[in-house]
Amino acid sequence: MNTHWFSRLLALSRGLQGKIRRSFLCFFQPAKVEERVSKREGNCDQCGACCKIVFSCPFLIEYGTHTACRIYNSFRPMACRAFPLDRQDLEDVEFNCTYFFPESGHEAPIVPVWDPWRDPGSKA
Numbered sequence: 072m073n074t075h076w077f078s079r080l081l082a083l084s085r086g087l088q089g090k091i092r093r094s095f096l097c098f099f100q101p102a103k104v105e106e107r108v109s110k111r112e113g114n115c116d117q118c119g120a121c122c123k124i125v126f127s128c129p130f131l132i133e134y135g136t137h138t139a140c141r142i143y144n145s146f147r148p149m150a151c152r153a154f155p156l157d158r159q160d161l162e163d164v165e166f167n168c169t170y171f172f173p174e175s176g177h178e179a180p181i182v183p184v185w186d187p188w189r190d191p192g193s194k195a
């Protein structure tokens with residue numbers, strides 16, 4: 072097995088562990104989830120990176136550089152709503168997320184938060 076496949080396999084295994092960890096916490100330790108979510112800052116940029124961990128979710132809709140969830144207002148799992156819970160979750164998307172955790176020394180990302188209502192021609 073060459074290095075590329077080995078690192079790919081390692082990333083898939085990490086991603087799967089992260090999915091299991093988030094689901095487990097959401098099911099069995101909702102208070103801990105709430106506490107962790109209260110420590111994060113920033114907003115979701117709708118990049119969809121967390122919807123493509125291990126596999127691309129069948130409910131994901133992609134348009135341009137942004138995404139939407141077909142079940143956002145109905146059956147979206149708690150594990151999706153709670154992403155990211157901590158720095159470990161951010162590692163699963165290689166820190167391509169606009170949420171951050173100042174307490175763990177993680178600074179705000181430089182990626183601007185997408186505003187769907189902003190005029191595309193506006194510099195504001």
Ligand code: SF4
Pocket residue numbers: 114115116117118119120121122154155164167168169170
């Ligand atoms: S990775 Fe972060 S910014 Fe991107 S969709 Fe998920 S929560 Fe939102």
Ligand code: SF4
Pocket residue numbers: 121122123128129130131132139140141142143147148151
């Ligand atoms: S259910 Fe929605 S939020 Fe959850 S991974 Fe799928 S597309 Fe993303």
